[in-house]
Amino acid sequence: MDFINQHPVLVVSLVKIAVLLFVVMTGLAYLTWFERKVVAHIQSRWGPYFVGAHGLLQPLADGLKFLFKEDMTPPASDKFVYILAPFLALALALTAIALIPFGPPSVRVLGQPVFVVANLDIGLLFLFAVTSMGVYGVALAGWSSNSKYPLLGGLRSSAQMVSYEVSLTLSVVGVLLIAGTLNFNDIISGQSGYYLGFIPRWHVIPQIIGFLCYITAAIAETNRIPFDLPEAETELVAGFHTEYSSFKFAMFFMAEYANMITVSCLATILFFGGWLSPFPDSWTWQLYLPGAGLILLGIYCLYDTIVSMRGIAKIQFAVVTMLCLGGGAISLIPQVASVIQGPFWFTTKVIFFLFFYVWTRGTLPRFRYDQLMNFGWKLLLPVSLANLVITAFVMILPSAARHG
Amino acid sequence: MVPFFLFFVCALLAVAGAIVLIVAWEPIHSALSLVLVMMALAVLYLLLGAEFIAAVQIIVYAGAVMVLFVFVIMLLNAGSEERTNWSKLAKVAGLPLAFFFLLAVAHFLSRSAVGANIANGAGAVSNAGVSTRALSVALFQQYLFPFEATSILILIALLGALILARKDE
Amino acid sequence: MSVIPVSYYLVLSAVLFGLGMVGVVFKRNIITIFMSIELMLNAVNLAFVAFARAHNQLDGLVFVFFVIVVAAAEAAVGLAIVIMITQNRQSLNVERANLLKF
Numbered sequence: 001m002d003f004i005n006q007h008p009v010l011v012v013s014l015v016k017i018a019v020l021l022f023v024v025m026t027g028l029a030y031l032t033w034f035e036r037k038v039v040a041h042i043q044s045r046w047g048p049y050f051v052g053a054h055g056l057l058q059p060l061a062d063g064l065k066f067l068f069k070e071d072m073t074p075p076a077s078d079k080f081v082y083i084l085a086p087f088l089a090l091a092l093a094l095t096a097i098a099l100i101p102f103g104p105p106s107v108r109v110l111g112q113p114v115f116v117v118a119n120l121d122i123g124l125l126f127l128f129a130v131t132s133m134g135v136y137g138v139a140l141a142g143w144s145s146n147s148k149y150p151l152l153g154g155l156r157s158s159a160q161m162v163s164y165e166v167s168l169t170l171s172v173v174g175v176l177l178i179a180g181t182l183n184f185n186d187i188i189s190g191q192s193g194y195y196l197g198f199i200p201r202w203h204v205i206p207q208i209i210g211f212l213c214y215i216t217a218a219i220a221e222t223n224r225i226p227f228d229l230p231e232a233e234t235e236l237v238a239g240f241h242t243e244y245s246s247f248k249f250a251m252f253f254m255a256e257y258a259n260m261i262t263v264s265c266l267a268t269i270l271f272f273g274g275w276l277s278p279f280p281d282s283w284t285w286q287l288y289l290p291g292a293g294l295i296l297l298g299i300y301c302l303y304d305t306i307v308s309m310r311g312i313a314k315i316q317f318a319v320v321t322m323l324c325l326g327g328g329a330i331s332l333i334p335q336v337a338s339v340i341q342g343p344f345w346f347t348t349k350v351i352f353f354l355f356f357y358v359w360t361r362g363t364l365p366r367f368r369y370d371q372l373m374n375f376g377w378k379l380l381l382p383v384s385l386a387n388l389v390i391t392a393f394v395m396i397l398p399s400a401a402r403h404g
Numbered sequence: 405m406v407p408f409f410l411f412f413v414c415a416l417l418a419v420a421g422a423i424v425l426i427v428a429w430e431p432i433h434s435a436l437s438l439v440l441v442m443m444a445l446a447v448l449y450l451l452l453g454a455e456f457i458a459a460v461q462i463i464v465y466a467g468a469v470m471v472l473f474v475f476v477i478m479l480l481n482a483g484s485e486e487r488t489n490w491s492k493l494a495k496v497a498g499l500p501l502a503f504f505f506l507l508a509v510a511h512f513l514s515r516s517a518v519g520a521n522i523a524n525g526a527g528a529v530s531n532a533g534v535s536t537r538a539l540s541v542a543l544f545q546q547y548l549f550p551f552e553a554t555s556i557l558i559l560i561a562l563l564g565a566l567i568l569a570r571k572d573e
Numbered sequence: 574m575s576v577i578p579v580s581y582y583l584v585l586s587a588v589l590f591g592l593g594m595v596g597v598v599f600k601r602n603i604i605t606i607f608m609s610i611e612l613m614l615n616a617v618n619l620a621f622v623a624f625a626r627a628h629n630q631l632d633g634l635v636f637v638f639f640v641i642v643v644a645a646a647e648a649a650v651g652l653a654i655v656i657m658i659t660q661n662r663q664s665l666n667v668e669r670a671n672l673l674k675f
Contacts, residue, residue, distance in 0.1 A: 509584065
């Protein structure tokens with residue numbers, strides 16, 4: 001239509017935003033399922049199992065439960081700030097995802113890149129800006145609940161977030177020095193190529209200390225175990241979101257998981273090559289990897305359907321099987337396979353990071369608050385700073401030696 | 405057309421935020437409206453092509469300095485302000501006078517050589533704006549001494565705040 | 574593609590500066606006074622950036638950078654002082670901190 005041809009940016013952006021929102025919200029919901037399953041298996045038990053085959057409908061049940069709960073507001077609270085806080089947290093968490101490139105910018109529709117909503121030249125700075133603003137959601141929630149535990153939890157949580165934000169930013173500057181640009185797509189393009197022909201030139205190899213600092217600061221920034229004292233159940237009831245019920249609590253929950261996803265996406269982009277594949281381009285069989293993976297998954301689901309499912313779970317899992325096999329078959333078509341190559345690798349790396357997050361959650365005990373602050377200021381910050389100085393030194397050394 | 409629309413929306417938000425800042429009873433509402441003003445100003449900086457400054461404004465000013473303000477308000481449990489009636493003279497004569505003064509300033513500014521600059525296209529920086537690289541080159545070569553001086557200033561502020569906050573033992 | 578004249582930005586900067594000044598003069602809560610000072614600094618930043626764009630020079634932006642840094646340092650120390658005064662006076666009202674008038 002004429003309108004679409006005259007305003008390609010607007011139309012394509014709207015479609016991208018709608019699709020991205022849908023995908024991210026579904027991903028959030030199933031991230032909760034993933035976390036409960038993995039933590040359960042670490043603790044030698046099954047996770048959600050009964051609400052749908054293998055507990056796959058559990059997020060739906062949880063969502064419905066949150067919607068139908070009674071929505072109470074503490075009487076003496078500041079109403080405006082009380083309602084603002086969860087909206088702010090969720091809005092900021094979802095805004096950050098708009099910057100993330102899921103695939104190469106060469107795939108275009110109507111002249112607009114398909115896999116990134118906003119390809120900013122200062123993408124990384126903007127992401128840090130959004131992360132900085134995320135402190136408000138926590139602080140305001142704690143304060144407006146007008147109660148001791150949330151106030152304490154909110155103060156501690158926001159102090160922790162502010163402290164680890166500095167280390168987060170510094171640990172990334174080493175990558176910036178190597179990449180020379182703040183644009184995500186350019187940072188990823190700078191990681192193409194291979195050392196010795198088969199080791200990918202990802203930034204994690206020269207910046208391994210930066211990567212470790214980043215991961216630690218990121219776990220602290222998103223308030224996850226082992227850094228989640230301010231919201232641990234045995235310590236502060238539920239921290240800053242104690243007084244929130246029903247949908248507002250669900251918004252905080254979603255904001256925390258969205259922050260997790262954002263930080264994992266950032267880790268893959270900066271350190272692990274984003275949508276680049278780890279195998280050299282000459283190995284053309286890697287095009288069929290997504291399709292093969294999906295078909296294998298479909299075969300496993302088929303086996304499960306036939307052998308172990310009973311009753312309605314059998315029907316649900318049969319649907320899942322057909323989706324997997326269908327998706328796998330579609331992904332084996334060469335045109336489709338070359339397009340989904342980028343997102344496939346990106347998603348795989350992000351899922352690996354999320355698994356790492358959930359793994360540490362199930363394994364490690366939590367820090368005490370003073371240990372946490374000590375660690376952030378006295379260990380992590382000097383190490384990130386030292387990483388930055390050493391990186392700068394190493395980068396400037398060849399040209400300094402040349403100029404004498 | 406879009407820049408004009410964006411400019412007016414952000415200008416309106418900034419002025420509304422400033423008015424709420426000076427009119428609100430609760431300090432926390434003032435703090436939140438100041439954050440709104442800073443975000444509106446960040447968008448205006450983006451309109452003016454200063455991307456790095458917009459990002460620094462949000463990261464440092466709205467994301468750290470204002471968080472400090474919010475912390476202090478929360479810690480001190482700052483309550484509502486006492487309500488007073490501002491003097492009648494201020495309300496009756498002050499507001500119209502301020503409005504006319506503003507009109508005079510706007511008139512003279514738009515007539516002057518300075519104000520007509522962008523409209524002529526005279527200061528035609530490319531619409532892409534100032535790159536971070538150019539800004540950092542200026543910062544580290546031409547303005548190196550002020551840069552180092554501000555870092556010492558921050559160190560002094562850090563030490564000062566630390567000493568002030570320490571309990572006497 | 575139309576561009577916005579510099580005078581629009583300068584008028585906005587003047588309005589914000591004036592409102593900040595009103596806040597400093599008329600408010601009683603010391604933290605609100607502090608925030609009005611920050612508002613004035615922001616207005617000045619806007620004027621700097623507008624002029625930098627008008628004259629096509631970077632110096633305005635560098636100065637904005639320094640103003641932000643100095644404002645951050647000032648906020649840190651100022652708020653520490655405010656906390657100490659409040660612990661002594663038990664009130665955030667500026668008119669109660671008039672000890673010199675004893």
